[in-house]
Amino acid sequence: MTENPITAAPCVCLSGEAYTDCCGRFHNGGAEAATAEQLMRSRYSAFVLLDVEYLRKTWHPDTAPSDLELDPAMEWRRLDILSTSRGGPLDSEGTVEFKAHYRHDGERRVHHETSRFVRENRRWYYVDAVMLA
Structure with a gap:
């Protein structure tokens, strides 16, 4: 049995871990993000992989x-x-400031924001964001 090249590859969030050990375990429901940053990274990866279901969840x-x-x-x-x-494992809220670099219509662009997260019933959720220049 051959391994799926996406799951064997480094995670697209650039954590340095394999996708299966990083965001993949959150995407497939095998684990919940323990921190706001883990949720932020897994949501970025979901955007890359067009995983609308995970983003909604x-x-x-x-x-x-x-x-x-x-x-x-x-x-x-x-x-x-x-x-x-x-945004740690014992916090109930947290923020993550990030830049996500992308190409669209041949142009290089940067999405810069500070995302706000809350932890309810031991699960982190994305709430909203402040866009930054």
């Missing part, structure tokens, strides 16, 4: 959009975590 129900469509023309290239505040 990890979006807080109070702020989740009713419809979510991803643009397959966006080529996500790199994730840079700039800072975190709280």
Whole structure:
């Protein structure tokens, strides 16, 4: 049996771990993110892999959009975590500032935001974000 090349490859969140040991375990339901940063990384990977179901599952129900469509023309290239505040395994809230580099319509672009997360019933959820220049 051959291993799926996506699962054997390094994780697209650039953690340095294999996808199966990093974001893959969250995407397939085998584990829950223990920190806000882990959830942020797994959500970035879900955008790369066009995993709408995972994004919906990890979006807080109070702020989740009713419809979510991803643009397959966006080529996500790199994730840079700039800072975190709280968001640890014992916290109930946290923030992660990051830059996500991508190409769209042949142009290089950067998505820069600070995402806000809450932890309820031992699960982290994405709440909302402040876009940064």
